[in-house]
Amino acid sequence: MSARATLDGVQFAAAARRLEGEFGVADLPRLxxxxxxxxxxxxxxxxxxxxxDGKxxxxxxxSGTVHLTCQRCLESMDQPVESTRELVFVEQSGLGEIAEEEAETDYLDAGQAVDIEETVEDEVMLCLPMAPRHEADRCPAQGAVGSDSGKPRPFAVLSQWKKH
Ligand SMILES: [Zn+2]
Incomplete structure (x- = not known):
């Protein structure tokens, strides 16, 4: 495969460039x-x-949809991904002066190339819930276990395990 696609964030910003594309989930190893x-x-x-301020x-x-494993029934569930983040480029000497990171802003070293795949993958992973679950009335485990104990069913765990 060719080298990973990177871009110079400062030049990209100065030229007001735009770039669109997509990655398959299978292409993103951490995801x-x-x-x-x-x-x-x-x-x-x-x-x-x-x-x-000129930065x-x-x-x-x-945006997209990935399949997560419901922590209640261990079946697949659709997880929409939709997020926007501002990447702001500052000289490395200025990085230490940034007192607080805002939730939707990342400050990056202006001297470092941006790895597109890694940046997109990071953003998608940040969107994912820690403990994904179907909506209560859509989860196949709901009827089987009666009240929601929050624990996976032993047999569901077993069948999941056998797949691997
Ligand atoms: Zn479920």
Whole structure:
């Protein structure tokens, strides 16, 4: 395979470039470890711009659907992914001065190339719930165990285990 796609964030921002594409879940190795199966794709859009104070920035938008394993029934569930993040490029010497990170803003070293795949994958992983579950009335385990104990059924665990 060819080298991973990277871009120069400062140049990308200065030229107000745009870039769109998509990755299959199967292409993203860290995400692959978290999902129920490798179906699904994640689309991304990068939009270069300058912030009001002149800092070069890229708006990252990701969207798609991945399959997670419901922690109640261990079956597949659709997890929509939809997120926007602002990547702001600052000189490395200025990184230490940034007192607080805002939730939807990342400050990156202006001197380092942006690895597109890694950046998109990071964003998708940040969107995923820690303990994914079907809606209570949609979970196949719901009727079988009566009240929701929050624990996976032993037989469901076993059948999951046998698949591997
Ligand atoms: Zn479920």
């Amino acid at each position: 692959r470890d978290l999902v129920h199966d490798h179906a699904g794709t994640v689309r991304y859009r990068l939009t270069g711009h300058q912030q009001a 070069p920035a890229i708006r990252l938008e990701v």
